Amino acid sequence: xxxxxxxxxxxxxxxxxxxxxxxxxxxxxxxxxxxxxxxxxxxxxxxxxxxxxxxxxxxxxxxxxxxxxxxxxxxxxxxxxxxxxxxxxxxxxxxxxxxxxxxxxxxxxxxxxxxxxxxxxxxxxxxxxxxxxxxxxxxxxxxxxxxxxxxxxxxxxxxxxxxxxxxxxxxxxxxxxxxxxxxxxxxxxxxxxxxxxxxxxxxxxxxxxxxxxxxxxxxxxxxxxxxxxxxxxxxxxxxxxxxxxxxxxxxxxxxxxxxxxxxxxxxxxxxxxxxxxxxxxxxxxxxxxxxxxxxxxxxxxxxxxxxxxxxxxxxxxxxxxxxxxxxxxxxxxxxxxxxxxxxxxx
Amino acid sequence: xxxxxxxxxxxxxxxxxxxxxxxxxxxxxxxxxxxxxxxxxxxxxxxxxxxxxxxxxxxxxxxxxxxxxxxxxxxxxxxxxxxxxxxxxxxxxxxxxxxxxxxxxxxxxxxxxxxxxxxxxxxxxxxxxxxxxxxxxxxxxxxxxxxxxxxxxxxxxxxxxxxxxxxxxxxxxxxxxxxxxxxxxxxxxxxxxxxxxxxxxxxxxxxxxxxxxxxxxxxxxxxxxxxxxxxxxxxxxxxxxxxxxxxxxxxxxxxxxxxxxxxxxxxxxxxxxxxxxxxxxxxxxxxxxxxxxxxxxxxxxxxxxxxxxxxxxxxxxxxxxxxxxxxxxxxxxxxxxxxxxxxxxx
DNA sequence: TTGAAAGCGCTAACAA
DNA sequence: TTGTTAGCGCTTTCAA
Numbered sequence: 001x002x003x004x005x006x007x008x009x010x011x012x013x014x015x016x017x018x019x020x021x022x023x024x025x026x027x028x029x030x031x032x033x034x035x036x037x038x039x040x041x042x043x044x045x046x047x048x049x050x051x052x053x054x055x056x057x058x059x060x061x062x063x064x065x066x067x068x069x070x071x072x073x074x075x076x077x078x079x080x081x082x083x084x085x086x087x088x089x090x091x092x093x094x095x096x097x098x099x100x101x102x103x104x105x106x107x108x109x110x111x112x113x114x115x116x117x118x119x120x121x122x123x124x125x126x127x128x129x130x131x132x133x134x135x136x137x138x139x140x141x142x143x144x145x146x147x148x149x150x151x152x153x154x155x156x157x158x159x160x161x162x163x164x165x166x167x168x169x170x171x172x173x174x175x176x177x178x179x180x181x182x183x184x185x186x187x188x189x190x191x192x193x194x195x196x197x198x199x200x201x202x203x204x205x206x207x208x209x210x211x212x213x214x215x216x217x218x219x220x221x222x223x224x225x226x227x228x229x230x231x232x233x234x235x236x237x238x239x240x241x242x243x244x245x246x247x248x249x250x251x252x253x254x255x256x257x258x259x260x261x262x263x264x265x266x267x268x269x270x271x272x273x274x275x276x277x278x279x280x281x282x283x284x285x286x287x288x289x290x291x292x293x294x295x296x297x298x299x300x301x302x303x304x305x306x307x308x309x310x311x312x313x314x315x316x317x318x319x320x321x322x323x324x325x326x327x328x329x330x331x332x333x334x335x336x337x338x339x340x341x342x343x344x345x346x
Numbered sequence: 347x348x349x350x351x352x353x354x355x356x357x358x359x360x361x362x363x364x365x366x367x368x369x370x371x372x373x374x375x376x377x378x379x380x381x382x383x384x385x386x387x388x389x390x391x392x393x394x395x396x397x398x399x400x401x402x403x404x405x406x407x408x409x410x411x412x413x414x415x416x417x418x419x420x421x422x423x424x425x426x427x428x429x430x431x432x433x434x435x436x437x438x439x440x441x442x443x444x445x446x447x448x449x450x451x452x453x454x455x456x457x458x459x460x461x462x463x464x465x466x467x468x469x470x471x472x473x474x475x476x477x478x479x480x481x482x483x484x485x486x487x488x489x490x491x492x493x494x495x496x497x498x499x500x501x502x503x504x505x506x507x508x509x510x511x512x513x514x515x516x517x518x519x520x521x522x523x524x525x526x527x528x529x530x531x532x533x534x535x536x537x538x539x540x541x542x543x544x545x546x547x548x549x550x551x552x553x554x555x556x557x558x559x560x561x562x563x564x565x566x567x568x569x570x571x572x573x574x575x576x577x578x579x580x581x582x583x584x585x586x587x588x589x590x591x592x593x594x595x596x597x598x599x600x601x602x603x604x605x606x607x608x609x610x611x612x613x614x615x616x617x618x619x620x621x622x623x624x625x626x627x628x629x630x631x632x633x634x635x636x637x638x639x640x641x642x643x644x645x646x647x648x649x650x651x652x653x654x655x656x657x658x659x660x661x662x663x664x665x666x667x668x669x670x671x672x673x674x675x676x677x678x679x680x681x682x683x684x685x686x687x688x689x690x691x692x
Numbered sequence: 693t694t695g696a697a698a699g700c701g702c703t704a705a706c707a708a
Numbered sequence: 709t710t711g712t713t714a715g716c717g718c719t720t721t722c723a724a
C-alpha cells in the first residue's frame with residue numbers, strides 16, 4: 001500500500017536516544033527530563049508519529065475500548081444515552097464499539113461474543129427484550145471484564161446498574177390517571193423479565209391498591225410494545241363489554257399506536273379513555289392530544305454508566321459495586337387531562 | 347487479573363507440532379493436511395483458543411474493522427442503514443466502529459481522526475450538515491484507506507457513493523403538489539452544500555419550470571431542518587401577504603413541526619396549505635393528516651455501502667469506482683391530497 | 693506438507 | 709534520568 005508508519009524507533013533515532021525514552025516521554029512518564037519530553041514530543045509531531053494501538057494493546061493486554069450493547073439504535077433515548085457515553089469515554093481516551101441486539105436475546109449472545117473477541121476492556125449493556133438469564137455473560141465475567149448495565153438491568157453478581165425508579169414512575173403515572181378520574185386502568189406492559197416493565201407494572205398495581213382499586217387481570221396486556229401491539233390492544237378493548245377509562249402503556253411507541261387506533265374507532269382521548277406512555281420520545285409531542293409520559297435523563301444515564309465503568313477500570317478492584325438510580329419526571333400533557341386543572345405542562 | 351489466554355503455542359505444544367502449522371491449519375491454508383487441520387481445530391476448540399486480534403493486526407497491518415461516521419443516530423433511517431451494514435460486515439468478519447458527528451463538521455474531523463488512529467481498514471461516511479470540504483479526509487485518503495459515502499455524499503476522487511436520486515425525488519414531490527392544485531409552493535431546504543438538499547431543491551425548481559411556474563426566491567427557506575426551523579418557517583409564512591398553498595420540506599422532522607404549527611395558527615392542512623416531507627420516518631404516520639413523504643430503502647443503502655467497501659478492500663486495487671443510485675418511492679398520504687382522487691396510500 | 697525463525701511496534705522490568 | 713532487553717501472539721518467508 002503506502003509508505004511505512006513512523007515508529008518510536010524512528011523518533012528515537014532522529015533524536016539519538018533510546019526507544020524506551022521516547023515511549024516514556026510520549027506518555028509523560030515522571031522520570032523523564034522535562035526538556036527531553038519537549039524534544040520528543042516536538043520531533044514526534046514533526047515526523048507525524050502516531051501510536052500503533054495494536055502493538056500497545058498486545059503488550060499491555062488492554063485495549064482502551066469499551067463495548068456497548070443496546071436493543072436498538074432507533075430511538076431518541078438511545079442516541080442520547082450513547083452521546084452521553086461518548087462524552088465521558090472520549091475524555092478518558094477510550095473508544096466505543098456499539099452493537100445492536102435488535103431486541104433478541106440470541107443476537108445479544110452474538111454481540112457479546114464479538115465484543116469479547118475484540119477484547120474490550122469493559123461493557124455497557126442494556127438487555128434485549130427477551131433475554132432470559134445471564135448465561136451468555138459467563139465468558140465475560142469469568143475474565144473479570146467489568147459490565148455496567150443501564151436502563152434494562154439484571155441481577156448479576158459484581159455488576160453495576162444505572163436505572164430510574166421504574167416502580168415509582170409507574171406509581172406516579174397510575175396515580176395521576178386515578179386523580180383524573182380513571183377507575184378502570186388498563187396496563188399495556190412488556191416482558192416482566194425486564195426490570196423496566198416489571199417495575200412499572202408493580203408501581204401500577206401499588207397505586208391501584210393505595211386508591212382502593214382492585215387489580216383486574218383482564219386489564220393487563222403483555223406485548224412487545226411495538227406499533228402492532230397498540231393496534232391489537234385497541235382491538236381487544238373494543239371487544240370488551242366493560243371498557244377501561246384509562247391506559248398506561250410502558251412505552252411511547254405503543255401509546256401512540258393506541259391513541260391513533262382509539263381515535264379511528266371513534267373513541268375520544270382523553271375524554272373516553274385517557275392514555276399515558278413512557279420515555280418522552282419526541283413523537284409524544286406530535287400526537288394529538290399530546291402524550292402524558294415519563295421523561296428519562298438519557299444523557300445523564302449514559303454519562304453515569306460510562307464513568308462508573310471507567311472508575312472500575314481504573315481502580316481495578318473497586319468493590320461496593322451496586323446500583324445508581326437517577327431521577328425521572330412525570331410529564332403531564334393533554335392525553336390524560338380530563339379535569340379542568342392547571343397541570344404541569346411541558 | 348485472570349489466567350493467561352491460550353495461544354497457538356499452547357495448541358502446538360499439545361499437539362506436538364509447530365505454531366506455524368497451527369496458524370495455517372486454523373485458517374485453512376491449502377498446504378496443510380486435512381487430518382492435521384481437523385486435529386488442530388478440535389484441539390483449539392477443546393482448549394478454548396481464541397485468536398488475539400492485536401497480534402494478528404500488528405503482524406498483518408490490517409484490522410478487519412470498518413469505521414462508520416453518521417450525522418446522528420437518532421433516526422429510524424440511520425438505525426436501519428446501520429443494521430444493513432452490520433448484516434454484511436458480520437458476514438465477512440469485519441467489525442464496525444460507529445461514531446456520530448452530531449451534524450457538526452468540526453466533530454466530524456474528530457471522528458475521522460479517532461478512526462484513523464484506530465487504523466480502520468475502511469470508512470463508511472454520511473456527511474455532517476455543515477461540512478464544507480474534504481480536507482479532513484486527506485490524512486485518510488493519503489493512506490489509501492477506502493471511503494464509501496452514503497446518502498450525504500461529496501465529490502471526492504477515488505471514493506464511492508451510495509445515494510438515491512434526490513433530484514428526481516424532489517421533482518416527483520413537487521409535481522405531485524402541483525397536480526393537487528398547488529401553485530405557490532414553498533421549499534424548506536437544507537444546506538445546499540449537501541447533495542441531498544441541493545438535489546431536492548433542483549428537482550423542485552425543474553418541476554416548477556416544467557409546469558410553467560416561476561421560481562420565487564421568497565419561497566425558498568434554508569435552515570437546519572429541525573423542530574425550530576419548522577416553527578420559524580410558519581412564523582414567516584404567517585407574515586406573508588401572499589401565502590403559499592403548498593410546502594415541500596426536505597425532511598420529515600421539519601414537515602411535522604410545520605404541520606403542527608400551521609394547525610396552531612388556524613391553517614388547514616392540506617386544504618389551505620398542502621405539506622410534503624422527506625424520509626418516511628415513522629412519525630409521518632402519526633401526524634394528522636398523515637404526511638406525504640419519500641421513502642428511502644435504508645437497509646439496502648447500508649448493505650450496498652458495506653458490500654462496496656468490502657469489495658474494494660478485498661480486490662485491493664479495484665478501480666471504476668463510482669456512484670450507486672438506489673430507488674426511492676413517493677408515498678402519498680393525506681397531507682397533500684386536496685382532490686378527491688385515489689392516491690397510492692401506504 | 694511441515695518447521696524454524698524473524699519481526700510487526702510497543703512496554704516495562706531491570707540495569708546503569 | 710536514561711538505556712537494554714525481552715517479550716506480547718501472530719504471520720510468513722525460507723528452508724527442509
